[in-house]
Amino acid sequence: MSRAVLLLLLVPGLGWAQPFLRTRALSNTGDSNLCVTWGVRKVTYRMDAAGSAKTPVEAEFTAIDNAFASWQNVARGCSDFEFVRGARIMNPKVGRGSADDNVVTFREENCREAVPLTDACQSDGSCGNKYGCWEHGDATIALTTSTYSTRTGVVFDSDIEFNAGASADGARFLFTTISSPPCVEGMESVFCTAYDIQSTATHEIGHFVGLDHVNGTSSTMAPTAPLGELQKRVIDPGTASGFCGTYPRGKPPVPCDELAQLKNKITARNTGTLGCSCDGVLVAAPWLAVFALRRRRSAR
Numbered sequence: 076m077s078r079a080v081l082l083l084l085l086v087p088g089l090g091w092a093q094p095f096l097r098t099r100a101l102s103n104t105g106d107s108n109l110c111v112t113w114g115v116r117k118v119t120y121r122m123d124a125a126g127s128a129k130t131p132v133e134a135e136f137t138a139i140d141n142a143f144a145s146w147q148n149v150a151r152g153c154s155d156f157e158f159v160r161g162a163r164i165m166n167p168k169v170g171r172g173s174a175d176d177n178v179v180t181f182r183e184e185n186c187r188e189a190v191p192l193t194d195a196c197q198s199d200g201s202c203g204n205k206y207g208c209w210e211h212g213d214a215t216i217a218l219t220t221s222t223y224s225t226r227t228g229v230v231f232d233s234d235i236e237f238n239a240g241a242s243a244d245g246a247r248f249l250f251t252t253i254s255s256p257p258c259v260e261g262m263e264s265v266f267c268t269a270y271d272i273q274s275t276a277t278h279e280i281g282h283f284v285g286l287d288h289v290n291g292t293s294s295t296m297a298p299t300a301p302l303g304e305l306q307k308r309v310i311d312p313g314t315a316s317g318f319c320g321t322y323p324r325g326k327p328p329v330p331c332d333e334l335a336q337l338k339n340k341i342t343a344r345n346t347g348t349l350g351c352s353c354d355g356v357l358v359a360a361p362w363l364a365v366f367a368l369r370r371r372r373s374a375r
């Protein structure tokens with residue numbers, strides 16, 4: 076299976092802001108005229124039964140449900156999109172594996188500590204699922220991995236991971252659920268707001284539905300979050316308009332660039348470069364889109 080990972084780099088301070096941006100799919104021809112979009116309107120998410128080790132009782136599950144409920148509230152006004160809570164699962168797998176299960180999981184340990192250096196998973200990127208560990212960047216708070224068709228941009232599976240493991244310097248993100256007061260750097264506890272689960276999940280669900288980062292700090296889809304931030308709990312109007320414009324009630328999802336999409340299909344037919352061509356149907360391996368919410372570094 077051929078896969079590519081699309082990493083969105085943090086580019087701060089460009090001085091302009093757009094209301095929303097849809098996630099572009101990487102196509103086999105190298106351009107990006109397709110958008111990553113769900114083809115169905117009823118999508119089930121499943122939370123890792125292990126929850127978050129440091130969050131009291133069941134608060135993390137409620138926070139994640141609240142984040143999906145915020146998106147459901149937006150959907151009620153414009154779309155027939157439905158977010159359905161499925162049963163919690165044990166040892167969830169990220170990416171398209173045995174099941175397209177749309178998991179939400181807290182990775183409590185970094186793969187650097189969890190995985191022996193001799194394990195072959197080190198070379199093929201499979202350690203995260205094998206050991207249930209965080210195998211992405213230390214500065215990344217959470218990350219959404221979407222698997223989609225390169226031919227259509229249609230999503231098969233989208234999974235959300237929270238980085239609760241220790242970074243190289245031993246520090247780790249503390250995920251909390253209470254709304255005040257904000258924690259002071261270096262004195263994080265569950266009795267103040269450190270990295271808010273609902274706020275983080277609301278941002279990641281934006282990726283889940285096919286929205287990309289935008290510049291500016293006031294958007295739900297801003298690429299960074301500082302300690303103590305709660306504002307991404309509220310889906311801003313620009314982000315909501317991106318969702319509503321993509322999944323209009325009673326109509327198919329809106330392509331991000333219909334003309335370019337057509338051009339892409341013609342190019343593919345002429346050159347035959349897209350995967351294998353079987354009975355006139357182009358079969359492309361699913362690729363991955365990976366987007367992360369990163370920590371905003373405070374000024375020193």
Ligand SMILES: [Zn+2]
Pocket residue numbers: 278279282288297298366367368369
């Ligand atoms: Zn993000």
